[in-house]
Amino acid sequence: MHRLRSIGVISYLLLVYGFIFLPVVTLVLFSFQEGRFPIPPFNGPSLKWYQAVFSDSKLTSALFNSLVVALLSSLVACFLGFLAAYGFARYRLPGAGPIKAAITAPLTVSYLIIGFGLLVTFNMIGVSRSLLTVGVGHVVINTPLCFAIIYASMGDHQLNIERAARDLGANDWQVMLRVTAPMLLPSIIAAYFLSVTFSWDEFIIAFLLSRFDVTLPVEIWSLLRSGLNPKTNAVGSVVFLISVVIVLLLEFTIFRRGALSDRKS
């Protein structure tokens, strides 16, 4: 009976993990395809499609654009989110409820609608589409995220340390920048990187709000029009590799500490 159940559990795990990994493995495997079509039989390995990716100036400049937009828009989103979280956590503000709801509202609206709203607005006041307008859109979707993450990590236990700093003569700015921000650093970094990955991968807002210079997901989208193509596999694999490296770095740096203290207790 027990054995039967273990067999059931193991086969379920194999099945579900197989389902989860199937497209990813197919994607990466056929990026090494020798021939022109990323379908069986596999006749690689060959690196020629990676070569094609890195010698395609459209793709490399889109990759660069994506990085710039993601890193900068997340900086703005994190800054706005942190300030708002600090204001709500440290000052008693009348009418805070509706304001908090307004700031987090973009989380519940689909990106298509946010992007389209911005498109018609920019259209009406005559702002032309560019990477800047894409960045503005990404700040809209990531500020509530950063706010929520940082606000959730601001507890009363930090209040006494801030009070001590104030007693020792620190002014408000010094308390915020040299006491509160360092204490909250893990959650600020987590919010920043989550925001970077969201912006980096965002398609629909970038598609609607960009024109000549585009981000990587938009460039990949236009690559899809050529149908199944090992070059698309190669770009996809590169993006996957970059993301996995970021996740592993985070896992082994800032989240390591939390994992260790869990184990001790």
Add this chain to the structure above:
Amino acid sequence: MPSEAARRRKGWAFVVPALLWTLAFFIIPFVVMVMYSLWQRTGTSLVKAWNFDNYASFFEKSHFVAGLINSLEITALVTVISIVLAYPLAWIIAERISPRWQRLALLLAILPFWTSYVVRSYAWLLVLSKNGYLNQTLISLKVIDTPLEIAATRVATVTGFVHFFVMLLTLTIYANLVQLSPNYRRAAADLGANGFQTFWHVILPLTIPGVMVGAFLTFVLCIGDYITPQILGGNNELVLPQIIMLQITRRADFPTAAALSIILMVVISIAYIACARWLKMERT
């Protein structure tokens, strides 16, 4: 000590930047979109006559209504299948895998999340296309003779969505399972319940909030998504976001697109209110 009013002013100063950004780039664009939805596009020009014609035409044109129905059907299917697949996975990770390996198991389960969203749908196209991986394997195993036409159908869209949302639901259900106190289980065992009874009458009801949160997120993200249905479902059976994008990019008919967007938002809001109410009832 500064006065209460001065302190309050200082507090507002921290909140104002985020609030202004939200106002300028989220709330005002929403108002502009509502305005557009009440205007018309005739020929190539915009006519600023205020009326509800765009909304009326939604109910008059059968392909708009069909789009909404497709969206709702696909979203419902995806949500149910994802829950059914994710619950046992979350349960096995939480109960059957030693705590040492749980983190790794979760990390592996959400690994595909780190592939690009557009690329993930494309990867399913590789698997499901006419001479793709799945068909060739099935043919070589002699299960089928002629390739299955899965790509550009509803099955492909649902598969792509389920793949994404299983991860999400596994996370929310797992988070709910591990925070349950072991005392519930001990109490149930003391009262003579066997393993299945404990699960069915004690553990399952206690994890419904986790399931609901995940299901709500799935609903919202799925019904508003354009990418997966466009890549995997093709143009045979359009969902509402595809129809909205057609109005924007092909026909440059912003008023109709605005009205359709607002209808989509109303549908999402109804789900949100229902879910919030239900969770509140559950808690009291």
